[in-house]
Every structure is written in C-alpha cells, then in structure tokens.
Amino acid sequence: xxxxxxxxxSKLATQAQDVASQLKALAQQITDAAAASxxxxxxxHMPFVALLTIFALSCFVGYYVVWRVTPALHSPLMAVTNAxxxxxxxxxxxxxxxxxxxxxQLFGFIAVALAAVNIFGGFIVTHxxxxxxxKKPVKK
Amino acid sequence: MxxxxxxxxxxxxxxxxxxxxxxxxxSPTTSRQxxxxxxxxxxxxxxVTVLSPGVLSPWLIMAGLVIGGAIGTFVxxxxxxxxxxxxxxxxxxxxxLAAVFVAAAAFISPEAFGLGVPGKIKVQSLIEMGLGTAxxxxxxxxxxxxxAKLQGLVSGSPLVFKGQHPLxxxxxxxxxxxxxxxxxxxxxxxFVLLVVLSLALGFLLILPIGGADMPVVVSMLNSYSGWAxxxxxxxxxxTALIVTGALVGSSGAILSYIMCKGMNRSIFNVxxxxxxxxxxxxxxxxxxxxxxxxxxxxxxxAFLMKNAQSVIIVPGYGMAVAQAQHALREMADLLKKEGVQxxxxxxxxxxxxxxxxxxxxxxxxxxxxxxxxxDDINRDFASTDVAFVIGANDVTNPAAKTDPKxxxxxxxxxxxxxxxxxxxxxxxxxxxxxxxxxxxxxRDNTMMLFADAKxxxxxxxxxxxxxxx
Numbered sequence: 001x002x003x004x005x006x007x008x009x010s011k012l013a014t015q016a017q018d019v020a021s022q023l024k025a026l027a028q029q030i031t032d033a034a035a036a037s038x039x040x041x042x043x044x045h046m047p048f049v050a051l052l053t054i055f056a057l058s059c060f061v062g063y064y065v066v067w068r069v070t071p072a073l074h075s076p077l078m079a080v081t082n083a084x085x086x087x088x089x090x091x092x093x094x095x096x097x098x099x100x101x102x103x104x105q106l107f108g109f110i111a112v113a114l115a116a117v118n119i120f121g122g123f124i125v126t127h128x129x130x131x132x133x134x135k136k137p138v139k140k
Numbered sequence: 141m142x143x144x145x146x147x148x149x150x151x152x153x154x155x156x157x158x159x160x161x162x163x164x165x166x167s168p169t170t171s172r173q174x175x176x177x178x179x180x181x182x183x184x185x186x187x188v189t190v191l192s193p194g195v196l197s198p199w200l201i202m203a204g205l206v207i208g209g210a211i212g213t214f215v216x217x218x219x220x221x222x223x224x225x226x227x228x229x230x231x232x233x234x235x236x237l238a239a240v241f242v243a244a245a246a247f248i249s250p251e252a253f254g255l256g257v258p259g260k261i262k263v264q265s266l267i268e269m270g271l272g273t274a275x276x277x278x279x280x281x282x283x284x285x286x287x288a289k290l291q292g293l294v295s296g297s298p299l300v301f302k303g304q305h306p307l308x309x310x311x312x313x314x315x316x317x318x319x320x321x322x323x324x325x326x327x328x329x330x331f332v333l334l335v336v337l338s339l340a341l342g343f344l345l346i347l348p349i350g351g352a353d354m355p356v357v358v359s360m361l362n363s364y365s366g367w368a369x370x371x372x373x374x375x376x377x378x379t380a381l382i383v384t385g386a387l388v389g390s391s392g393a394i395l396s397y398i399m400c401k402g403m404n405r406s407i408f409n410v411x412x413x414x415x416x417x418x419x420x421x422x423x424x425x426x427x428x429x430x431x432x433x434x435x436x437x438x439x440x441x442a443f444l445m446k447n448a449q450s451v452i453i454v455p456g457y458g459m460a461v462a463q464a465q466h467a468l469r470e471m472a473d474l475l476k477k478e479g480v481q482x483x484x485x486x487x488x489x490x491x492x493x494x495x496x497x498x499x500x501x502x503x504x505x506x507x508x509x510x511x512x513x514x515d516d517i518n519r520d521f522a523s524t525d526v527a528f529v530i531g532a533n534d535v536t537n538p539a540a541k542t543d544p545k546x547x548x549x550x551x552x553x554x555x556x557x558x559x560x561x562x563x564x565x566x567x568x569x570x571x572x573x574x575x576x577x578x579x580x581x582x583r584d585n586t587m588m589l590f591a592d593a594k595x596x597x598x599x600x601x602x603x604x605x606x607x608x609x
Contacts, residue, residue, distance in 0.1 A: 083231075
C-alpha cells in the first residue's frame with residue numbers, strides 16, 4: 001500500500017518536474033522574444049549608441065556632482081567612489097552563478113570575492129571617516 | 141525570478157543611488173546620508189543580479205560574498221587613519237583585478253552574458269572586453285606599486301632608469317596593436333598576452349613616480365578603475381555599470397586635475413615622473429646652508445603662541461608620519477582656552493591623498509569649521525601673529541612666487557611668511573620632496589623647532605600647562 005503511494009508520488013513528482021521544465025522553456029522563449037523586439041539588437045543588449053549616450057551623459061553628471069564636493073571630503077570621496085566602482089561585481093555574479101564548475105565559474109568566484117572586499121571595506125571605511133567630521137560644539 | 145526588463149529598472153535605481161551618494165558629499169552634514177545611498181544602491185544592484193534568470197547556482201556567489209565581505213570588514217575596521225592612502229590604493233588594485241577576471245569569464249563563457257558562443261564573439265564585444273581588461277590590468281599593477289610605495293615596502297623616491305620612456309611608449313604601442321589583433325581574431329592566446337602586457341605596463345608606469353606625487357597617482361588610478369568598470373559595462377550592456385564607471389572615472393580625473401593644479405604641474409609631468417631627483421643641484425644648497433638659522437625651544441613656542449591673538453596651523457605629511465594630530469589638537473585646545481583664535485590651513489596637495497589632512501584633523505576631533513582651504517585663508521596670514529607649520533615644507537616655500545628657476549615656481553603656496561612669526565616644526569634642515577631649499581628657514585621672523593612633530597606638540601602642551609598654574 002505504502003509502496004503504491006510512494007510510486008504514485010514519485011510519478012507525480014516527475015510530472016511536476018516536466019511541467020516545470022516546460023514552463024522554464026516557455027519563459028526562456030518569452031524572454032528571447034522580448035530580447036528580439038525591435039528596440040534591442042538580437043543579443044539582448046541595448047544598441048551601442050544607446051549605451052554610449054548613457055555613458056556620455058553620466059560623465060557630465062559626474063563632472064558637475066564631483067565639483068560640488070567640498071575639498072575637505074576628498075578622501076571620503078575617493079573611498080566611496082572606490083566602493084561604488086565595485087558594482088563590477090554584477091558581471092562577476094553572472095559568471096559565478098553559472099551551473100557546474102569550470103574556469104568561468106572560478107574566475108567569477110574570484111571576482112565576486114575581490115569586489116566584495118572592496119564593497120564592504122570601502123563603505124565601512126567611508127563611514128568611519130565621515131563619522132569623524134563634526135561641527136564645532138556650540139559655546140555656552 | 142526577475143525578467144531582464146525588471147532587472148534594468150533595478151539597475152536604474154541603483155545608478156541614481158550612486159549619484160545621490162556623491163551628491164551627499166557636498167557637505168559634511170549630508171555626507172553620511174550619501175554613504176547610506178551608496179550602500180542601498182549596491183544592495184539593489186547585487187540583489188537584482190542574483191535574482192535574474194541568468195544566475196542558476198547561488199553557492200559560489202555566497203561563498204565569494206562571505207569571504208570577501210569578511211576580509212573587507214576586518215581590514216576596514218582595523219586600519220589606522222594615517223594608513224588610509226595605502227588602503228585606498230590597495231582597494232583600487234582589487235577593482236582592477238576583478239575587472240580582469242570578469243572579462244576573462246565573459247571571454248570563456250560568452251553565452252552567460254548574451255555575447256554569443258565561445259570563439260564566435262562579436263567584434264564590438266571583443267573591443268569592449270579588451271579595453272576593460274587592459275585598463276583593469278594596468279589599474280591592478282599600478283595600484284600595487286602605489287601601495288608598496290605608500291606603505292614604504294619599496295623606496296618612495298622615483299625609480300628612473302635609462303630608456304624608460306621609450307620602453308613604456310613601445311609597450312603602449314604594442315598594447316594597441318594587440319587590442320586590434322584581439323578584436324579581429326579573438327584568440328585565447330592573444331587575450332592572455334594582452335593581460336600580461338597590461339600588467340607589465342601598469343607596473344612600469346607607476347614605478348618612476350615619487351612618493352609625494354602619489355596623491356595624483358592614487359586619484360588617477362581611481363579614475364582608471366572607473367573606466368575599467370564602464371568598459372565591462374559596455375560588454376555586458378549593463379547601465380548601472382556604465383553610469384557608475386563614468387561617475388567614478390570623472391571623479392578621479394577631477395581629483396587628479398585639482399592635485400596637479402595645486403602643484404602647478406601638468407599631468408604628463410607627474411606621470412613621466414622623476415620629479416625632484418636632479419633639481420637640488422641647481423639651487424646651490426651649500427651656499428645657503430651657511431646662513432644663520434634661529435632655533436627655538438618648546439617653551440619659546442608656547443610663550444609666543446600664548447601671547448598671540450591668532451594662530452594659523454599649517455599641517456603637512458610630516459604630521460601624518462609622526463601621528464601628531466592628537467597632540468596638536470590638545471595644544472590648540474589649550475591655546476583656545478587662553479583666548480587665542482586657532483585655525484588650520486590646508487594646501488590642496490598636503491599629505492599623500494586628496495583631503496588626507498582633513499581626515500586626520502577630523503580624527504583628532506578638530507571641528508571642521510576651523511579648517512580652511514588655501515583660497516579661503518591665504519589672505520589672513522598677513523593679519524596673523526603666528527603661523528605654526530608642522531610637517532609641511534614645499535607648500536610654504538616663497539621661492540614658488542619669487543624664483544622662476546625653482547622647480548616649484550608657479551605652484552600656489554600658503555603665504556605663511558606674511559605672518560608676524562613663523563614657527564617651523566621640522567626634524568632637520570633637509571629640503572622637502574621637491575629638493576628645493578626653503579628660504580623661509582633663514583628669515584628673521586622664522587623660528588625653527590627641531591624635533592619630531594608629536595614630541596614637539598607634547599612639549600609645547602607641557603609648557604603651556606606649566607605656565608598656566
């Protein structure tokens with residue numbers, strides 16, 4: 001009796017698995033279709049000129065924002081930009097998150113670890129610096 | 141599970157957070173909030189990526205985050221504030237290395253990044269990948285050299301050898317050729333060669349640059365790490381990376397520009413290096429050293445400053461080396477109790493990284509509204525009784541205004557010589573980094589205080605306390 005139930009259950013589980021994999025394939029097809037829409041080029045990326053536009057405008061934003069930073073905080077500025085530039089971890093995550101274990105995954109893992117040192121270290125050291133900048137105590 | 145479109149919105153929010161993080165630094169009151177924005181942006185960027193359909197197995201990611209995070213936290217909590225410049229240099233090297241590894245991973249498994257299949261990657265992606273790799277590798281070795289120089293592992297003096305510039309130029313040209321070759325063929329061997337050559341170039345580029353020019357180098361490498369991130373961002377078609385890379389890149393570039401302007405030198409002059417190695421001969425130091433120098437004691441200094449109405453303190457790298465900031469603040473506190481107005485004047489290139497002195501003074505609990513930049517305080521030296529120069533030298537040298545032959549001619553300096561009395565805390569008569577004699581030492585209104593900066597401050601504190609009772 002129990003064996004029968006167990007057998008049924010396993011059958012059901014395999015079926016569920018099949019459905020899941022079919023769903024996954026479907027989802028993949030949808031994303032592929034979305035990626036192939038006229039806005040994007042076939043590999044799923046934005047067109048180069050769009051990326052270049054974003055890049056150029058960001059350079060201008062950076063220029064104006066950084067000139068407004070008070071010179072007294074230039075050290076924290078370096079520390080925080082260093083932490084923020086570790087957003088390169090995004091690329092590392094994609095490689096480390098691949099199935100299996102190969103050179104790409106290994107490289108991804110190393111890059112994740114390196115960038116993580118920077119993210120944690122950078123933000124903490126910035127915080128330590130910034131919490132030291134205090135105003136003159138108000139005179140009685 | 142996130143769709144790619146949803147992820148793109150996440151990256152947009154992250155990018156805005158990073159802009160707000162830099163924006164917050166425009167004033168100390170909003171700066172902590174800015175740092176918080178940065179952390180939020182980073183959490184969003186990582187979260188969105190981990191939840192995206194491309195990530196199938198979380199184990200390596202978690203391991204990497206835990207290991208790296210633990211190391212980063214440990215180091216950041218333990219580091220001494222005087223060691224900040226080398227810490228930042230070390231962190232830059234990690235970003236550069238991470239960029240190289242990401243590019244290598246993308247080269248091996250292009251399908252994970254939507255770049256095609258191995259061996260058949262688009263030319264455009266190969267160019268972006270190659271650029272990101274080259275800049276990343278140069279940033280890595282360059283930062284390692286900068287770290288070694290700042291930490292004192294190798295001599296801080298410029299290391300120049302014959303044929304250095306032609307060699308670097310040759311390597312640079314070879315790098316460009318290799319980039320083109322890599323973009324056309326996409327061979328693995330070319331990729332490896334590209335990495336090796338870039339590593340060598342980064343090493344050779346920074347080696348000839350002297351220790352006191354490191355503020356410029358560190359900001360320049362900061363800029364490079366940003367451009368490397370942007371390059372990888374183009375490869376991955378990731379907007380958060382591109383925006384952030386551009387922000388960091390321009391930030392580092394602006395900081396380098398400010399530093400160079402603070403020394404009246406071009407960025408090329410700094411990068412080509414070897415500054416201060418041969419200029420000492422031109423000044424004829426032997427002749428000047430015969431002049432009498434007025435040396436004083438801690439008691440003399442205490443007496444002078446106690447009876448002054450206003451004192452301006454000019455800190456330099458020597459204060460950082462001696463860790464004198466706490467003793468200095470104690471001295472300033474006692475003077476303030478006596479009714480003396482105490483202010484601090486910071487030259488743009490004082491210390492070993494931009495804003496280095498400000499951080500050290502802040503660490504010693506000096507209120508930031510007593511600390512002034514060159515342009516804001518230079519006029520006040522004329523109406524000041526005492527200028528207290530501690531560990532600074534070249535940035536006060538009047539030769540920058542008067543002697544067109546001097547190596548530092550044209551550099552904006554703090555006009556300490558206009559104060560009634562100049563107190564110079566210095567260990568000996570050695571000239572500063574630029575190798576130029578400071579004529580200030582021989583002036584009538586200058587008193588030299590020969591001692592370690594910290595010891596001198598402590599002795600002045602003792603003298604001040606002694607006279608108070």
